[in-house]
Amino acid sequence: AVVSTQSTGYQKKLKNENFKPKEFVHQLCKNLDNAQDLYSMRKVVEGIKQTNSSDLQHNVYRNYGQFIETSKEITYLEAEMYKLGHLLTEQKALISALTDDHTGLQKSESRDVTSLTEDLSLSNLVELVQGAAVLQDIPDRKLIHNGVLTEIRDEEEREVRMFLLNDCIMTALPTRSAWMSENYKMSDLLELKNVTVIESKALSSSAATFRITQYPASTYTYQTDSEQVKREWVTLIKQAQQDCKESAAEEAAIDCSAVGSPSSSEQYTEGTVEENIRRKNFQLEKLMELPEHLDVCIAQRNFDDAVRRIRSAKQGIAELEQTNHPELKA
Numbered sequence: 144a145v146v147s148t149q150s151t152g153y154q155k156k157l158k159n160e161n162f163k164p165k166e167f168v169h170q171l172c173k174n175l176d177n178a179q180d181l182y183s184m185r186k187v188v189e190g191i192k193q194t195n196s197s198d199l200q201h202n203v204y205r206n207y208g209q210f211i212e213t214s215k216e217i218t219y220l221e222a223e224m225y226k227l228g229h230l231l232t233e234q235k236a237l238i239s240a241l242t243d244d245h246t247g248l249q250k251s252e253s254r255d256v257t258s259l260t261e262d263l264s265l266s267n268l269v270e271l272v273q274g275a276a277v278l279q280d281i282p283d284r285k286l287i288h289n290g291v292l293t294e295i296r297d298e299e300e301r302e303v304r305m306f307l308l309n310d311c312i313m314t315a316l317p318t319r320s321a322w323m324s325e326n327y328k329m330s331d332l333l334e335l336k337n338v339t340v341i342e343s344k345a346l347s348s349s350a351a352t353f354r355i356t357q358y359p360a361s362t363y364t365y366q367t368d369s370e371q372v373k374r375e376w377v378t379l380i381k382q383a384q385q386d387c388k389e390s391a392a393e394e395a396a397i398d399c400s401a402v403g404s405p406s407s408s409e410q411y412t413e414g415t416v417e418e419n420i421r422r423k424n425f426q427l428e429k430l431m432e433l434p435e436h437l438d439v440c441i442a443q444r445n446f447d448d449a450v451r452r453i454r455s456a457k458q459g460i461a462e463l464e465q466t467n468h469p470e471l472k473a
Contacts, residue, residue: 264286275315285308302317303330340354351372353365440452
C-alpha cells in the first residue's frame with residue numbers, strides 16, 4: 144500500500160507541467176540509506192514506467208480513429224497545396240505572357256504612329272478625317288506630326304488626334320462606322336499665326352500638359368503621356384510657327400519688291416504692323432503665363448520675384464492699351 148501510494152505521488156509529479164528530471168532523481172536518492180532501499184525504489188520506478196506505457200497504449204487505441212482521420216487530412220492538405228502551387232505557376236506564366244503581349248502591342252502601336260506620320264499624305268489625311276477636305280484649299284500643305292492626346296475641356300477629358308501641318312493645327316475626334324474600323328471627324332482647325340503655345344509649369348499634376356491659346360480668347364488644354372512627348376509637341380509647334388513666319392516674311396519681301404516702295408503718306412508700313420502684332424502676341428503670351436508663374440513664386444515663397452512679374456505685367460498691359468494702330472485694336 145505504501146508503494147502504491149508512493150507510485151501515485153510520483154506519477155502526479157511526472158504529469159506536472161513544471162517537471163524537472165534532475166530534481167526528481169535527486170529527491171529520490173536523497174533518503175536512500177542502503178542497497179535495499181535503492182532496490183525498492185527501482186521497483187517503484189519500473190512500476191511507474193509500466194503504468195505509463197499501458198496508459199499510452201490505451202490512449203493510442205482509444206484515439207486510433209482520430210489518428211487515421213488526421214493522417215487523411217494531412218494527405219488531403221498536401222494534395223491541395225500541390226494544386227495551389229500548380230495554379231500559381233500557371234498564373235505567373237499567364238501574367239508574364241500578358242505583359243509580353245502588352246509590351247509588343249505598345250511597340251506595334253508606336254511603329255504604326257511613326258509610319259502614319261511618315262507615310263500619310265494630305266490626300267490620305269482627307270480620307271481618314273471627315274471634314275478635312277478644306278485642307279486642300281491651300282497648296283503645298285504638308286503634315287509634320289500627329290498623335291493621340293487627351294483634351295481637357297470644361298473639366299472633362301476626351302481623346303483626340305492632333306495633326307500638325309506646316310501652317311495650321313487640326314484636331315479630330317475618333318468615330319466608328321460600319322465600313323471602317325476607325326475613323327476621325329474634324330473638331331478644331333487653328334492657324335499657327337493666330338495661336339500661342341504655353342507649357343504648364345505650376346503644378347506637378349499638370350507637368351505633361353500644354354495649352355494652345357487662339358487670339359483673342361479661346362484656350363485648349365492637352366495632356367500627353369509623358370514630359371518628353373509634351374516637349375516634342377511644343378518644340379514642333381513653335382518650330383512650325385517660326386517657319387511659317389519666315390515664309391510669310393519672304394513672300395512679303397517678294398511682293399514689296401514687285402510692287403515698289405509704299406507711299407510716303409502712309410503712317411505705318413507692313414513691316415511695322417507685323418512687328419507690332421508680334422510684340423502684342425508676345426505680351427499676350429507673357430500675360431497668359433503670369434498666373435502659373437505667380438503660383439510657383441508663392442509656393443517657393445519668392446515674393447520679390449512675384450512682385451517683379453506683376454509690375455512687368457502692368458507695364459505690358461499699359462503698352463497694349465497705348466497701341467493706336469487700327470489693326471492692333473482688339
